[in-house]
Amino acid sequence: MSRATTTLPGDPPGGRRAVAVWSIGVAVYFVAVIFRTSLGVAGLDAADRFHVNASALSTFSILQLLVYAGMQIPVGLLVDRLGTKKVLCLGAVLFTAGQLGFAFSPSYGTALASRALLGCGDAMTFISVLRLGTRWFPARRGPFVAQLAGLVGMAGNLVSTLVLARLLHGLGWTPAFAGSALAGVVVLVLTLLFLKDHPEGHEPEPFPHQGAAYVRRQIAEAWREPGTRLGMWVHFTTQFPAMVFLLLWGLPFLVQAQGLSRATAGELLTLVVLSNMVIGLVYGQVVARHHAARLPLALGTVAATAVMWALTLAWPGAHAPMALLLVLCVVLGACGPASMLGFDFARPANPPERQGTASGITNMGGFIASMTTLFAIGVLLDATSDDYSIAFSAVFVLQALGLTQILRLRGRAARRERERLVASRVETVHVPAA
DSSP states (O other), X not given: OEEEOSSOTTOOOOSHHHHHHHHHHHHHHHHHHHHHHGGGGTHHHHHHHHTOOHHHHHXXXXXXXXXXXXXXXXXXXXXXXXXXXXXXXXXXXXXXXXXXXXXXXXXXXXHHHHHHHHHHHHTTTHHHHHHHXXXXXXXXXXXXXXXXXXXXXXXXXXXXXXXXXXXXXXXOHHHHHHHHTHHHHHHHHHHHHHOOSSOTTOOOOOOOOOHHHHHHHHHHHHHHSHHHHHHHHHHHHHHHHHXXXXXXXXXXXXXXXXXXXXXXXXXXXXXXXXXXXXXXXXXXXXXXHOGGGHHXXXXXXXXXXXXXXXXXXXXXXXXXXXXXXXXXXXXXXXXHHHHHHHHHHHSXXXXXXXXXXXXXXXXXXXXXXXXXXXXXXXXXXXXTTSOHHHHTTHHHHHHHHHHHHHHHHHHHHHHHHHHHHHHHHHHOOEEEOO
C-alpha cells in the first residue's frame, strides 16, 4: 500500500524566515500604496494649487493608473526573468523620485510627470510581492498570503487618510509630500540589505530567455489559459468602485454632493479602509479552506456594491442619510479583497515560471477599469455642472461589462482547473507506508 504526501515536492517551507523576508517586500508595497493614494486626500488642494477643473484633476490619477496598467505585463516579465529583489529596488527608486517630484512641482505639467513616474514605480511592487509569497510559502497558503498582502496595502491607504492628510493641512503641500518620500528611502535600504528572492535549496529551475520570442511566448501562453482571463475580469469588475472612491472622487463626492465636512468625509474614507482590512482577512481564510467560494464571493461583492451605489445615488432627498453612507463605505471595503480573488484564478492556471506574467495580466484589469471610471466621472461632472448622481452612474456600465465576461469564462476556467487537478493527482509522489 502507499499513501500520498500532503505537500507538493519542492514546496517552500514557510516559517519565521519566510515571514521576515516577505515582510520586507510587503513594506515596499505598503509605502507605494501610501504614495499612490496620497492624491485621494489632496484632491481639493491640488485643484487649488494647480488651478485645474475636475477633468484636469482626474488626469492626475488617470495618468498614474495608465502607466500602472501599461506596466503590468512588462513588470510580470521582469519579475519572471530578474527576480523579485531587483524589480522591487527599481520600483522603490522610481516611486520615491515621483513623490519628491510631486512635492516640489511648480506647475501642472511637472506634477503630471511626477505622478507618471510614481505610477511606474508603484507598478513594480504588488506583482513582486505576489511572486515573493509563492517562493517562500507553501502553495496551500497562497490565498491567505495574497489577501494579507492586500490588507497591508490598505493599511498604507489608511496612513494616507489619517497621517498624510493631517501633515498636508498642518505643514503644507511641499513638507508633507517631501517628508513622506523618506519612507521610500527606508524601504529601499531594507530591500537592498535583507531581501532574498527564495529560500536556500528552493532555487527555481533555469528557464531559457530568448528575447522577443520569450516575451511573446510568455504572454500568449498565459493569456491562453481561461483562468488568467477570468482572473483579469474578476479583478476588473470588483476593484474599481473602491479604487475610484479612495483614489480621487470619494472626498469630493462626500463633501460637495453629500454636504459633509472634510473631517467627516475623511472618517468615512477611513471606514472603507478598515472594512477592507477586516473583510480581507475573512475572504483569505474562507478561500484557503473552501476553494469553490472564490466566484460566489466575487459575484456577491459586485451585486452588493451595485445595490448600495444605486440606493445612494437614487435617494430622493438632497443628501443620502448617514446610515446609508456608512453601509456604502463598509460594502466598498469588500472590493479590494474581492479583487484579490482574481489572482486565485490565475495562480493555479499557470506554472511557476509564468506566475509573474499571469499576475501582471490579472492586475491590469482593475486598474484599467479604475482609469476608465476616473476619466468618465471627471468628464460627466464637467458636462453636468457637478451632478454626482449622473457621473457616478458610470460605475454600473463597467460592472455590467465585467460581469458579462466573468459569466462567459467561468465554465471554461472551471473545466481547465479540474483537468489540472486530475493531472496533478496522477503525478503526486507516493511514499511506501510504514
